[in-house]
Amino acid sequence: MISLTSPVKTRAHGWPAGAKLLGLCVASVGLFSAPYLWVQMAAAATTLLLYSLPGQVFLRFGLRRLLPLWPFVVLVLVWHVATSAAYLGAVITLRMLTAVALANLVTMTTSLEAMMDVFRRILRPFSRMGLNFRAIELAAAMVIRFTPVLAEKGAALTLAWRARARRRAGWRVIVPFMVLALDDADHVADALRARGGFDTDKERH
Numbered sequence: 001m002i003s004l005t006s007p008v009k010t011r012a013h014g015w016p017a018g019a020k021l022l023g024l025c026v027a028s029v030g031l032f033s034a035p036y037l038w039v040q041m042a043a044a045a046t047t048l049l050l051y052s053l054p055g056q057v058f059l060r061f062g063l064r065r066l067l068p069l070w071p072f073v074v075l076v077l078v079w080h081v082a083t084s085a086a087y088l089g090a091v092i093t094l095r096m097l098t099a100v101a102l103a104n105l106v107t108m109t110t111s112l113e114a115m116m117d118v119f120r121r122i123l124r125p126f127s128r129m130g131l132n133f134r135a136i137e138l139a140a141a142m143v144i145r146f147t148p149v150l151a152e153k154g155a156a157l158t159l160a161w162r163a164r165a166r167r168r169a170g171w172r173v174i175v176p177f178m179v180l181a182l183d184d185a186d187h188v189a190d191a192l193r194a195r196g197g198f199d200t201d202k203e204r205h
Contacts (some may be wrong), residue, residue, distance in 0.1 A: 001032060006059040006108040017114035018121075020106050028100055031095050047101045058108075065104050068151050069097065107112035112141060144189070153180050 051062045080089025157173040
């Protein structure tokens with residue numbers, strides 16, 4: 001597993017994780033409530049500026065994390081152009097890219113432990129109601145950790161297909177990708193059981 005945290009240290013690394021997550025929520029609400037293209041363009045330009053301030057290494061590292069979005073960008077744009085709604089398609093595309101880029105910016109400048117601590121404080125009152133927030137913490141941590149791993153394995157499958165065939169991989173790598181994902185999930189489940197699992201698992205046995 002690898003981390004999404006940037007190796008380049010910035011001033012934002014020292015900011016409280018709760019404040020950054022709250023700012024992300026406010027910015028996301030603002031993006032989704034603004035129907036104007038110029039607002040989305042300004043937000044996208046501002047986000048790109050935030051990426052570029054720490055330097056070229058930070059900028060390249062962050063933009064590489066956004067590459068998995070390109071199929072969704074193409075799909076959204078093609079659909080809206082085909083339905084004569086190019087303006088709306090541009091708004092939705094910029095909104096999606098900016099929102100994901102801002103979320104990526106938060107994860108790049110916030111350690112996983114700091115984010116889990118925020119979730120722990122939020123969920124603590126619900127523990128009295130029987131909520132197993134340890135499982136929720138682990139699930140959130142695994143999503144953050146395994147997303148880049150699965151993205152890299154998908155890219156490796158595509159490259160392997162291109163090395164053996166002239167046609168594009170397309171949907172043909174979906175089945176092997178699912179097998180890889182399920183195999184990773186099985187290994188993680190075995191590792192969790194070997195370490196004791198959760199209280200709910202013990203109660204079932």
